[in-house]
Amino acid sequence: MKNQDLITIAQEFGSPVYVYDADKILSQYDRLTAAFSKVKTLRINYAVKANSNISILKLLRTRGAGLDTVSIQEVQLGLKAGFEPREILYTPNGVSLEEIEEVADLGVQINIDNLSILEQFGTKHPKVPVCIRINPHILAGGNSKISVGHVDSKFGVSIHQIPHLLRIVENTGMNINGIHMHTGSDILDIEVFLRASEILFDAAKNFKDLEFIDFGSGFKVPYTPGDIETDIEELGEKLTRRFTDFCEDYGRELTLLFEPGKFLVSEAGKFLVRVNVIKQTTSTVFAGVDSGFNHLIRPMFYGSHHDIHNISNPEGKQRFYSVVGYICETDTFAQNRRISEITEGDILAFSNAGAYSFSMSSNFNSRYRPAEVLWHNGKAHLIRERETFEDLIKHQVILDFDRVEA
Ligand SMILES: *Cc1c(COP(=O)(O)O)cnc(C)c1O
Numbered sequence: 498m499k500n501q502d503l504i505t506i507a508q509e510f511g512s513p514v515y516v517y518d519a520d521k522i523l524s525q526y527d528r529l530t531a532a533f534s535k536v537k538t539l540r541i542n543y544a545v546k547a548n549s550n551i552s553i554l555k556l557l558r559t560r561g562a563g564l565d566t567v568s569i570q571e572v573q574l575g576l577k578a579g580f581e582p583r584e585i586l587y588t589p590n591g592v593s594l595e596e597i598e599e600v601a602d603l604g605v606q607i608n609i610d611n612l613s614i615l616e617q618f619g620t621k622h623p624k625v626p627v628c629i630r631i632n633p634h635i636l637a638g639g640n641s642k643i644s645v646g647h648v649d650s651k652f653g654v655s656i657h658q659i660p661h662l663l664r665i666v667e668n669t670g671m672n673i674n675g676i677h678m679h680t681g682s683d684i685l686d687i688e689v690f691l692r693a694s695e696i697l698f699d700a701a702k703n704f705k706d707l708e709f710i711d712f713g714s715g716f717k718v719p720y721t722p723g724d725i726e727t728d729i730e731e732l733g734e735k736l737t738r739r740f741t742d743f744c745e746d747y748g749r750e751l752t753l754l755f756e757p758g759k760f761l762v763s764e765a766g767k768f769l770v771r772v773n774v775i776k777q778t779t780s781t782v783f784a785g786v787d788s789g790f791n792h793l794i795r796p797m798f799y800g801s802h803h804d805i806h807n808i809s810n811p812e813g814k815q816r817f818y819s820v821v822g823y824i825c826e827t828d829t830f831a832q833n834r835r836i837s838e839i840t841e842g843d844i845l846a847f848s849n850a851g852a853y854s855f856s857m858s859s860n861f862n863s864r865y866r867p868a869e870v871l872w873h874n875g876k877a878h879l880i881r882e883r884e885t886f887e888d889l890i891k892h893q894v895i896l897d898f899d900r901v902e903a
Pocket of ligand 1: 544546547565567588679681683713714715716756757758759760852
């Protein structure tokens with residue numbers, strides 16, 4: 498997508514708007530499959546929560562991806578996108594037994610992450626194959642909010658609880674067909690990931706009927722040119738070797754699973770906003786844009802970095818700006834950033850806006866959620882309309898106080 502394409506999209510669809518590059522999503526998918534090409538059966542389940550637009554799901558389906566889901570609603574989106582139930586893995590945390598049963602009824606592979614639900618589910622449905630989410634207690638992840646493998650984490654069945662886990666499996670006679678870990682986002686150190694994998698292999702030996710091992714995700718993507726990222730190729734080489742050895746010892750070819758979200762869609766996304774106002778104060782120059790943390794919460798929530806380019810004036814003189822939103826609360830996208838000179842009305846493009854961006858947006862300040870556009874084969878396709886006032890009030894029940902009895 499060239500700057501001019503993005504400007505045209507902002508003009509045609511209005512701002513703010515999310516734009517995703519289909520080629521980038523597919524090339525990331527291909528890069529991951531290439532890195533693990535020596536694995537006999539590899540499966541990539543796209544983590545829907547990163548970006549749940551149905552057209553994105555359908556795009557990934559054209560490449561043979563499956564889905565990783567965390568709610569029954571994500572499962573329903575996947576089915577709507579044309580996925581078969583067996584192509585979907587459901588990895589909830591803290592949801593009710595009823596929801597898990599409902600998803601299992603649909604024929605979706607379930608992944609259970611606590612012993613209480615495991616015992617209840619296994620007692621009632623011993624014939625339904627279940628995957629177990631193990632917490633290897635290996636610290637990964639760049640941010641405490643997204644690091645989920647540590648000892649205080651609410652996720653997974655602790656590796657120290659394997660004896661209790663085995664007792665439940667034996668008592669209920671249930672069938673464990675998969676074992677899973679997801680240690681968090683932003684893996685920087687492959688050795689740490691491999692150490693967690695060893696713990697998973699050790700746990701896996703306890704189960705006789707495994708069909709797959711799911712290594713989760715957490716691949717780090719670059720946020721600026723030259724930024725560190727997970728070395729997928731090195732991971733592919735090392736983990737493939739270990740996995741192949743394990744399968745040989747285990748006595749059966751297992752499927753190797755990953756469930757990346759960010760890796761597949763983060764870099765493909767641009768968020769386009771328009772500068773409403775340039776405001777000089779005694780200490781800084783603010784560029785106030787027609788959006789806020791209601792549309793892109795990552796900078797405020799995680800302290801995430803998003804590169805920002807002034808695509809209306811890409812060759813302009815570099816100046817310092819704080820880019821802020823219009824929400825009535827501190828709403829900073831970027832502080833003291835070098836950006837080519839901004840004039841009111843210019844369009845800014847935020848990078849890495851494909852993952853956890855639209856999917857975490859809200860209507861705070863009663864603003865509409867933006868449109869989404871997919872750039873595919875050199876053409877812009879609208880894949881979600883901007884909301885309207887009707888959407889804002891759709892589910893409000895408006896009382897008429899002249900008629901409500903006292
Ligand atoms: C969020 C999540 C993922 C995806 O993580 P990324 O860092 O976006 O790749 C994978 N698996 C599970 C269980 C998740 O909750």
